[in-house]
Amino acid sequence: MATIKDIAAKLGLSPSTVSIVLKGNGDKRKIKKETQQRILEAAKELGYKPNIQAKILRGSLSSKSNISLYWVSDNRIHLLSRFLKGLQTTIIENNYQFQLSIVPYENNHLEDVLTQESVLATNAIIICNPSETDMEYLENNDFNIPIVLYNRYSKKYSTVTMDDKTIGLLPAQIFAAHGKKHPALLKSPATFSGMNIRTNVFEFQVNEAGMEHPVSVTVDDTMKGGYLGALTLCGLNSLPDCLFCTSDSIALGALKAFYERGLHIPEQIELISVGSGRPEQEEYCVPSLSVISLPLEDMARECLKILSDSLSTFDYVPKSVAFPTPYIPRESCPALLRAKEERQI
Amino acid sequence: MATIKDIAAKLGLSPSTVSIVLKGNGDKRKIKKETQQRILEAAKELGYKPNIQAKILRGSLSSKSNISLYWVSDNRIHLLSRFLKGLQTTIIENNYQFQLSIVPYENNHLEDVLTQESVLATNAIIICNPSETDMEYLENNDFNIPIVLYNRYSKKYSTVTMDDKTIGLLPAQIFAAHGKKHPALLKSPATFSGMNIRTNVFEFQVNEAGMEHPVSVTVDDTMKGGYLGALTLCGLNSLPDCLFCTSDSIALGALKAFYERGLHIPEQIELISVGSGRPEQEEYCVPSLSVISLPLEDMARECLKILSDSLSTFDYVPKSVAFPTPYIPRESCPALLRAKEERQI
DNA sequence: CTGAAAGCGCTTACAG
DNA sequence: CTGAAAGCGCTTACAG
Numbered sequence: 001m002a003t004i005k006d007i008a009a010k011l012g013l014s015p016s017t018v019s020i021v022l023k024g025n026g027d028k029r030k031i032k033k034e035t036q037q038r039i040l041e042a043a044k045e046l047g048y049k050p051n052i053q054a055k056i057l058r059g060s061l062s063s064k065s066n067i068s069l070y071w072v073s074d075n076r077i078h079l080l081s082r083f084l085k086g087l088q089t090t091i092i093e094n095n096y097q098f099q100l101s102i103v104p105y106e107n108n109h110l111e112d113v114l115t116q117e118s119v120l121a122t123n124a125i126i127i128c129n130p131s132e133t134d135m136e137y138l139e140n141n142d143f144n145i146p147i148v149l150y151n152r153y154s155k156k157y158s159t160v161t162m163d164d165k166t167i168g169l170l171p172a173q174i175f176a177a178h179g180k181k182h183p184a185l186l187k188s189p190a191t192f193s194g195m196n197i198r199t200n201v202f203e204f205q206v207n208e209a210g211m212e213h214p215v216s217v218t219v220d221d222t223m224k225g226g227y228l229g230a231l232t233l234c235g236l237n238s239l240p241d242c243l244f245c246t247s248d249s250i251a252l253g254a255l256k257a258f259y260e261r262g263l264h265i266p267e268q269i270e271l272i273s274v275g276s277g278r279p280e281q282e283e284y285c286v287p288s289l290s291v292i293s294l295p296l297e298d299m300a301r302e303c304l305k306i307l308s309d310s311l312s313t314f315d316y317v318p319k320s321v322a323f324p325t326p327y328i329p330r331e332s333c334p335a336l337l338r339a340k341e342e343r344q345i
Numbered sequence: 346m347a348t349i350k351d352i353a354a355k356l357g358l359s360p361s362t363v364s365i366v367l368k369g370n371g372d373k374r375k376i377k378k379e380t381q382q383r384i385l386e387a388a389k390e391l392g393y394k395p396n397i398q399a400k401i402l403r404g405s406l407s408s409k410s411n412i413s414l415y416w417v418s419d420n421r422i423h424l425l426s427r428f429l430k431g432l433q434t435t436i437i438e439n440n441y442q443f444q445l446s447i448v449p450y451e452n453n454h455l456e457d458v459l460t461q462e463s464v465l466a467t468n469a470i471i472i473c474n475p476s477e478t479d480m481e482y483l484e485n486n487d488f489n490i491p492i493v494l495y496n497r498y499s500k501k502y503s504t505v506t507m508d509d510k511t512i513g514l515l516p517a518q519i520f521a522a523h524g525k526k527h528p529a530l531l532k533s534p535a536t537f538s539g540m541n542i543r544t545n546v547f548e549f550q551v552n553e554a555g556m557e558h559p560v561s562v563t564v565d566d567t568m569k570g571g572y573l574g575a576l577t578l579c580g581l582n583s584l585p586d587c588l589f590c591t592s593d594s595i596a597l598g599a600l601k602a603f604y605e606r607g608l609h610i611p612e613q614i615e616l617i618s619v620g621s622g623r624p625e626q627e628e629y630c631v632p633s634l635s636v637i638s639l640p641l642e643d644m645a646r647e648c649l650k651i652l653s654d655s656l657s658t659f660d661y662v663p664k665s666v667a668f669p670t671p672y673i674p675r676e677s678c679p680a681l682l683r684a685k686e687e688r689q690i
Numbered sequence: 691c692t693g694a695a696a697g698c699g700c701t702t703a704c705a706g
Numbered sequence: 707c708t709g710a711a712a713g714c715g716c717t718t719a720c721a722g
Contacts, residue, residue, distance in 0.1 A: 003714095003715060003716085004715070004716065004717095005715075005716095013692075013693085014692065014693045014694075015693090015715090015716080015717090016692075016693060016694080016695095016717080016718085017691090017692055017693075019715095019716065019717055019718090020692095020717085020718095023489065023717080024489040029691085029692090030691055030692095031691065031692075032691065032692090035691085035692085040659060043659050044658060044659045044660075047657070048659070049410065049468075049656065050468065050715090050716085051402070051714085051715050051716070052398075052411055052465070052466060052467065052468060052716095053398040053399075053401040053402045053714090053715080053716090054398075054402050054698090054714075054715035054716040054717090055465050055466070055715080055716060055717080056398040056465065056466050056698090056716095057396070057398045057399050057402055057697095057698045057699065057700090057714090057715080057716075058697080058698050058715075058716045058717050058718090059462075059465060059698075059716085059717075060697095060698055060699095065394065066397055073430075073433050073434075073437070077426050077429065077430050077433070078426045078427075078623060079426075080425075080426050080429065081422050081423045081424075081425050081426045084422065084425065084447065085418075085422050088418050088422070088449040089418075091449070092418070092449070099446055099448075100446060100447050100448075101444055101445060101446050101447075102429065102445050102446075102447055103444075103445075104433040104436070104437070117404075120397070120400055120401065120404060121397055121400070121401050121444075122397060123394075123395065123397060144368065144369040222625060223625045223626070223628070223629035224625070224628075224629070226629075227629060249625070252626070252629055252630075253629050255629075255631070256629045256630070256631055259631050278423060280567060280568045280569070280594070281568070281597070281626070283568070283569075284568035284569070284571075284572060284597055284598050284600075284601045285597075285601070285630065286600070286601055286604050286631055311394065312392070313389060314385060314388050314389045314393070315389075348698095348699055348700085349699070349700065349701095350699075350700095358708075358709085359708065359709040359710075360699090360700080360701090360709090360710095361701080361702085361708075361709060361710080361711095362707090362708055362709075364699095364700065364701055364702090365701085365702095365708095368701080374707085374708090375707060375708095376707065376708075377707065377708090380707085380708085395699090395700085396698085396699050396700070397700095398698090398699080398700090399698075399699035399700040399701090399714090400699085400700060400701080401700095401714090402698090402699080402700075402713095402714045402715065402716090403699075403700045403701050403702090403713080403714050404700085404701075404714080405713095405714055405715095
């Protein structure tokens with residue numbers, strides 16, 4: 001990497017002069033036009049790239065703490081805006097002096113981007129969506145800065161979690177209370193163990209309640225996936241009378257399929273989804289979606305709080321916070337007025 | 346801001362020792378336990394915050410270029426994920442060595458965050474959603490680094506735009522070709538002049554085509570806004586037979602209202618929306634949305650390309666790229682087979 | 691019109 | 707067990 005010194009050496013000038021010209025103050029400081037030309041050309045030729053770390057350091061600019069947010073770059077990216085919203089609100093509310101960097105990574109390849117070197121370049125880290133493989137990498141390495149995991153369990157790092165058991169339990173209990181007998185499950189391939197907990201608990205609890213063993217269809221975590229999965233359900237000899245979807249995307253796709261097949265929701269099939277998407281979308285689809293609501297924004301806020309505390313107290317002892325996932329009944333599975341388990345949890 | 350030197354001075358130790366302990370290598374380097382304790386306590390007491398710029402500089406880490414993305418922190422934040430997706434794909438495809446920072450700002454208050462000081466701390470900038478006030482600030486100030494504006498016009502900065510005229514023109518032409526007479530418009534308050542262009546051109550063109558003057562309702566740019574706006578339309582003495590919505594959110598809310606009122610789309614009212622949201626959502630709502638498609642991802646990609654070129658060639662001459670906004674007919678306004686203006690534009 | 695020198699905060703190899 | 711010194715790349719106040 002070429003530096004100002006390199007350019008100066010090449011041209012037989014001093015670093016001062018080169019710096020002045022590169023900063024665009026050549027005219028103001030009356031550097032000869034010709035000299036300016038030579039400097040700019042040399043910069044281009046040598047591929048000069050200003051080193052902003054040096055600029056910041058030199059200028060004693062009130063440098064903000066850098067928080068790096070690691071987010072997987074697959075179709076979970078559309079959840080990022082809810083999470084970011086939570087972070088930004090918190091930053092503004094608390095007047096946190098944070099610079100937020102987004103680091104994309106590929107599923108199972110966290111280790112490619114979260115290196116010891118990259119850790120040196122930030123003050124604290126939020127890690128979202130790590131797979132089992134990624135978690136193993138995290139557990140087997142040491143990074144001497146505050147790190148918080150979003151929705152993952154660890155003894156080594158701070159965590160902000162929700163209760164995956166409840167997410168599977170609630171829909172099963174509600175369907176049971178509604179007298180349903182034939183449950184179905186539209187799920188996407190598990191990208192972390194919590195997803196298996198959700199679906200396993202649902203299947204277990206549905207059995208406990210004396211319902212049939214659920215029909216389970218694994219689909220892509222997209223609206224198209226949900227659409228195709230629901231078509232599969234429609235093709236069965238006997239239709240399910242209730243359906244649990246593991247994401248909003250899947251549920252929204254399923255709604256379209258049921259509509260096209262002339263199936264009435266909730267009359268023929270009650271539907272509850274994991275509320276991972278935008279609440280506004282859940283409210284304004286037809287029929288509106290009953291969901292187990294995931295408090296992404298609140299969790300994002302808590303991630304930042306934990307990091308902020310760690311940074312200011314210099315205390316990196318792992319801290320864990322779990323968030324409730326309340327059930328929000330809407331049209332796709334209306335509340336029974338008498339049912340006590342459907343009160344806000 | 347306390348530094349390592351401050352801590353060393355306070356304790357009568359050398360900066361070396363303090364650095365070693367703070368980095369977590371105290372045991373490895375056999376620093377007395379007691380000394381370590383004193384250092385950590387002093388760090389906490391003085392509010393020590395490691396200066397990562399200094400760390401990076403000192404370590405000669407292959408520092409990435411920092412690209413700052415300025416995005417307004419109101420409900421437009423849900424569009425951010427599409428934009429980010431475009432950026433991330435480009436970064437990965439081209440193996441760009443960029444660190445991406447997200448800088449939130451309040452509408453009309455870009456000047457609070459985009460300061461000369463903050464510009465020193467980054468290599469290049471993408472500015473999204475500036476208001477007229479924000480644009481004025483930009484036009485009246487000089488920043489000596491590459492800056493690209495997303496969806497705004499400027500002679501001073503590079504721009505990546507779409508054709509706002511076409512966005513208003515197409516729906517009017519299509520409704521006219523379909524023989525519609527009673528147009529309506531659901532729009533949100535203009536946050537930049539391009540939005541006025543879209544709606545003005547629509548209103549003008551609809552008149553040109555001999556249709557009635559459109560009923561125009563201004564609503565919040567949310568699904569709720571669209572829902573309420575559509576209810577207003579339903580309450581009119583004579584219903585519109587076609588409707589142009591200035592965002593996906595508005596259109597989706599409107600769909601719900603029409604459904605509840607028993608109005609059939611497209612039979613009774615044809616609907617075209619500005620396709621600002623997720624394409625998957627447009628496809629899987631009921632009925633699916635006909636949209637003027639905004640190529641956010643491609644535009645994001647182009648923003649990054651322009652900055653990357655500027656950075657490598659050291660050439661900050663403004664460059665402008667305009668993107669087409671193709672019409673995508675779906676169920677809410679099906680294509681007439683014969684209509685030539687409905688071929689992909 | 692251009693250059694020499696100091697220093698931003700940190701870490702490391704070396705010395706003791 | 708701890709310290710003195712050098713240097714990462716840059717900019718600025720000063721000198722000439």
